[in-house]
Amino acid sequence: MTQKISIRKSATVPNAMKLARFRRSPDLGPRVLFFSGGTALRGLSRAIIDYTHNSIHLMTPFDSGGSSAIIRDAFKMLAVGDIRNRLMALADRSLKGNPEIFALFATRLPKDEAQAALCVRLEAMVRGRDPLVAAVPDPMRKIIRNHLQFFLERMPASFDLRGASIGNLILTGGFFNQKRHIDPVIYLFTKLVEARGVVRPVVNRDAHLAARLANGRVLVGQHLITGKENPPIDSPIEELFISDDKDDPKSVRPAIRAKVKRLIASAELICYPMGSFYSSLVANLLPMGVADAIRENECPKVFIPNTGRDPEMMGLNVAKAVAELFRYLDQGCSKIAPRDALLNFVLVDSKNGDYGGPIDVHKIRRSGVEVIDTQLVTPRSAPYLDPDLVLANLLSLV
Template sequence: MPDKALRKIVLTRTVNLPDPVRTAMCRRSPELGPRILFFSGGSALRRLSQKLVDYTHNSIHLITPFDSGGSSAVLRKAFRMPAVGDIRNRIMALADRSVKGNPEIFELFAYRLPKTETPEKLRERLEAMARGADPLVRRVPDPMRKIIRSNLGFFMDRSPKDFDLRGASMGNLILTGGYFNYKRQIDPVIYLFSRLVEARGVVRPIINADMHLVAELADGTRLVGQHRLTGKETAHIASPVADIHLADDPAGFISVEPKLKAKVADHIRGADLICYPIGSFYSSVVANLLVKGVGDAVAAAECPKVYIPNRGHDPEELGMGLADKVATLLRYLGRSCGTAVEPKRLLQFVLLDCGDREALAEAARVRRLGVEVIDAPLVSEKSAPYLDPRRVIEHLLALA
């Protein structure tokens, strides 16, 4: 007899924030933990991700591949590829360092070549690593060592002799070699290295493309490149951001609206909770929403959607209050939808610390946008003035 057709019903439930029982269950069996999905990039979520593996092994991290600073910038310029630095950071944050081989891989991936060595010495060092003669690689057990050596070999074969290795991240070079090994496909490389280090979660770029972030400021200034917006490698912006979009060329003149891949959309639709987390507002969070179809997938996900605003100063948020940031998220989510969608299907909650008086003063404005404000003690004595990762996680678990 054929199985009866599955029926879907919608339930409304009341939750405790945080929920000690749910927290204890997740800690006892993190392999059965909820699929909490984060739209992020950069390093702001690193500490939270490291703690998150104690509660769930099923988190999903969609990362922006548009980083144009540091080691990633050198690789992108040389090879016309998406940035891999933030992807590497998140994989390593989720890694289980207790498994045999993981501490050695973590050390290798985190290592940066010296900035003071000559190009010839750096090339010799990299060749020794590819041969397995360098101590950092020799300590990694097989078969992981063979895979790493193979990918370093691919990188050396493709890189020009004058490639600038000063300060280069070994993790980035290894992932780049794998990128060429898999014919410029980044997903198989991420999957392989996630398995190698037993990453307790899924990490994927929002899109596998070499694109550039372009910001239009309110005073008419046009900034091309994510690094020019963050204030980490250049001066802070002097005028608020009016709009951002993606371009297909380094000069930023060819605007594009890339489409979301079906597999990434499936991750979004299947989430138990969707989070727009702390991090650089435009270059880490909103940048993910520039891909066409993201809003549709979020709207189709039958789960809570929550925004966690930054507690500290973010140069990208110049001139913005909490309500402005919520309205901006809704605007870009709406843009990425194929048809008009009710705001409550895109964002339902703002989770902020009860001591953030400036943000709480805007609670009424936020609620008029159709978004509920949840104020909770998210800052601990140890974490002050920043959010305590464990307190944030416990609240997310209760909502999931």
């Protein structure tokens, strides 16, 4: 007869021996799961492949700015830009052909050229005559051309190509090639560029992020919340929710798929990482099933607060951010969860990091969360976190 028991043990942070073991065999490395979006984890994602090829990245599909907004408006689909960025960050940079794919995926069409000229260039890419596409070796070149062909065939006449990301257009074409399923497209490009990790949207849904502010205003669209493309919010966020309709923002709770639940269940460590607090982190916790899957996994859970300025965190210090995490996780759980089933550690650098004020360690510990205060910021990375130091401490907790 088998039985399940819990074992507690101490950990050295950072653990040089454990890190050296991971570096020797990254293909056997730990399954560390990140709830994220945007570009805040780009540096960490590039660095983590030296330690593990098994990291898991659940991404928000609600980006509504820039090239993603134009694609989403035209095709009523999830955003693919953050997925593209993460796949490229995790790709094996030594693989033949990958530098050429990086260059192609990172290219944006000029903003100052006429639409007709941009259509001509896109058609040249489909035929393989554009230098960027011609530089990509087969079979990757044929697949890219095929996906671009699918995009061109479905592109509305009114579609504005100025500033469009070529990588986003390729993934969009693949989305239609796979009958509006994004997972096969991600899987294909994961294999083509040997991405050393798993990347998935938390839900495959054409939905929008909305925020109700303390002053009563409701903002619909991730780009209005982040304070990057638009002015920063002028009042703290009181409630973040998902809406299917931009014009009639009512809260919905789309459910995660069984495969996403299995990914969360498989994690050996769950990280709530740095990045835009609401639109990148909390947004991933909103779909139905996420919080329950976190609760059911007994692995360590770690929160890494932002250093520097995050416009979304208006009115939040580290202790209040911890309380907000608990609030959204509690809302998502189908039954009352003990604190240690949702969050165990907060990783900070009180000496070198700018957290907008002192860190109330006693208040955080009273909520059942341990504070690990260690060096995470270097003179080179300041005011932001150094990816290598973050990983050294994070992976030591596995």
